[in-house]
Amino acid sequence: CSSGIISSGINAEYGGDRQRPAEVENIMLRRYLTELTHTLMIPLEQFISSLMPLQKQLNPFRQPPLLQQFQQEAFIQSLNDSSIKLNSELKGLRGNWKDLYRKFIKSPNFEMWFQSKRTEANQRLELLHIEQLCEADIYSWKADKHEVEIVDMLLWIRDRYDALERLGTQHSELQEHLRNHLTSLMEVVPADMQATIKPAFTL
Secondary structure: OHHHHHHHHHHHHHOOOOOOOHHHHHHHHHHHHHHHHHHHHHHHHHHHHHOOOOHHHOOOOOOOOOOOOOOHHHHHHHOOHHHOOOOOOOOOOOOOHHHHHHHHHOOHHHHHHHHHHHHHHHHHHHHHHHHHHHHOOHHHHHHHOOHHHHHHHHHHHHHHHHHHHHOOOOOHHHHHHHHHHHHHHHOOOOHHHHHHHHHHHOO
């Protein structure tokens, strides 16, 4: 059980010495729990990384994929002795690791942690996707496209420009690439249509 793991870890680390002042014991306990938390999160971090889509799955002209769903049993099955990377001060720990993980995964703390990780991962995917779009050869792409396809691409690039702004960091170079794409596409839009749609794509 989780209490058994903590107890065995404290005994292994500090030898059960009852002579220390309470203040020292508290400091040592906080240090131990911090190290234990870090150790426990390593396999979860590794598993979350495995849920990331491969970069080759990104298509600049389609919606970016999202982080795959977290499945508890798939994670539990992925655990093995080498998954628990105990540092030198925690090697004495013994206990039911899988049971501890199951309890943690059901807790509100895990939900908050995973939501944060999922948001971070999806933002990273969105940024990679936008970078691919910036590097795309729009000049060649537009060569054989109809007006409707051109307008759809204008809307898509504008959407990606807005997404870049929502990420909340400065990406002036990427924004410049997207503006250049819009300008390039606008060149093949008929003049009468340009007068109508150009204001929406002036950034």
